[in-house]
Amino acid sequence: MTVQPQWHGGLAVHAGGSKLPAPMAPVRILPAPNGAIYGGPANNTPPSEYLADATRRLSDTAATIIDYTQGGIYYDGAYQDEVARCARQAGSYWIADEVVTGAGRAGRWFAFQGAQSRPDIVTLGKSLGGGAAAVAAVVVSKDIVERLKGTSWQNYGTLRGHPISMAAVSAYLKIITDDKILEHVQNLEKLFVRRLLAIAQKHPSVQRVAGQGLHWTVELHGPDWRDWHADTTEVPIASRVAERALEAGAVIGTSGEQTSLFLAPPLVISEREAALLLDALDYGLDIADKEHG
Numbered sequence: 001m002t003v004q005p006q007w008h009g010g011l012a013v014h015a016g017g018s019k020l021p022a023p024m025a026p027v028r029i030l031p032a033p034n035g036a037i038y039g040g041p042a043n044n045t046p047p048s049e050y051l052a053d054a055t056r057r058l059s060d061t062a063a064t065i066i067d068y069t070q071g072g073i074y075y076d077g078a079y080q081d082e083v084a085r086c087a088r089q090a091g092s093y094w095i096a097d098e099v100v101t102g103a104g105r106a107g108r109w110f111a112f113q114g115a116q117s118r119p120d121i122v123t124l125g126k127s128l129g130g131g132a133a134a135v136a137a138v139v140v141s142k143d144i145v146e147r148l149k150g151t152s153w154q155n156y157g158t159l160r161g162h163p164i165s166m167a168a169v170s171a172y173l174k175i176i177t178d179d180k181i182l183e184h185v186q187n188l189e190k191l192f193v194r195r196l197l198a199i200a201q202k203h204p205s206v207q208r209v210a211g212q213g214l215h216w217t218v219e220l221h222g223p224d225w226r227d228w229h230a231d232t233t234e235v236p237i238a239s240r241v242a243e244r245a246l247e248a249g250a251v252i253g254t255s256g257e258q259t260s261l262f263l264a265p266p267l268v269i270s271e272r273e274a275a276l277l278l279d280a281l282d283y284g285l286d287i288a289d290k291e292h293g
């Protein structure tokens with residue numbers, strides 16, 4: 001469900017350009033949801049309509065993966081439920097890729113909890129170690145555990161179950177609960193919606209704003225990131241906005257794409273710091289407005 005050339009099946013080359021690695025298995029791509037708080041195409045079509053062909057397309061697939069952030073495409077509960085339904089009907093395992101959204105960033109433990117359906121497999125990483133330890137996890141459903149009984153496979157790694165990483169995971173999970181981080185993210189989400197909407201309306205260079213919890217994408221007018229292959233040495237407009245925002249005191253990510261900026265602050269960011277970040281974005285965007293004309 002991700003369409004960005006540099007992610008999930010593509011390699012960005014540092015000197016410019018990106019290329020697809022040798023195909024290991026064919027990949028099918030389903031239409032993505034279109035949610036955006038600003039600038040999204042008016043889409044009143046229910047997912048059951050634009051995913052009408054999904055069960056057939058998934059019929060001989062091993063698994064179906066939903067990624068909730070890449071490419072600035074965000075959560076849509078009705079979409080998730082429909083994809084999950086089609087995947088189940090097709091006999092395809094549904095994987096929720098929660099490497100970014102899991103363990104708090106979406107304002108709930110898992111992004112997938114925003115709808116009724118539950119995945120067969122969940123991938124976790126990034127925040128799981130509190131940003132302090134390199135940890136990732138694959139969580140499988142009880143059904144899959146049952147299916148795996150009596151089977152074995154090779155799975156080696158130097159740092160598996162490393163005690164320091166495991167201590168970081170335990171500490172992170174405790175802090176999320178003790179410090180009410182999920183509620184904090186939900187409150188900040190309201191601030192981001194309000195401020196980003198105002199910023200988008202003020203800056204003509206902004207084409208689209210989307211996000212949830214503490215992960216937001218601001219897409220600028222200009223070349224579409226879907227076709228952009230990092231094949232120029234010119235500094236992209238998004239990077240120049242980020243440079244200017246840095247002058248105002250905030251680090252804003254760009255994913256290396258030409259026209260998209262993303263905001264993913266630490267979950268413990270205070271309301272005052274969040275306001276500073278949004279002020280810095282506001283300041284940085286002036287440069288894009290000038291070019292937009």
Ligand SMILES: Cc1ncc(COP(=O)(O)O)c(C=O)c1O
Pocket residue numbers: 067068069070097098099100125136
């Ligand atoms: C949504 C998503 N899934 C998966 C990955 C890859 O995770 P890892 O680096 O643990 O392979 C990333 C990396 O940024 C990601 O953003």
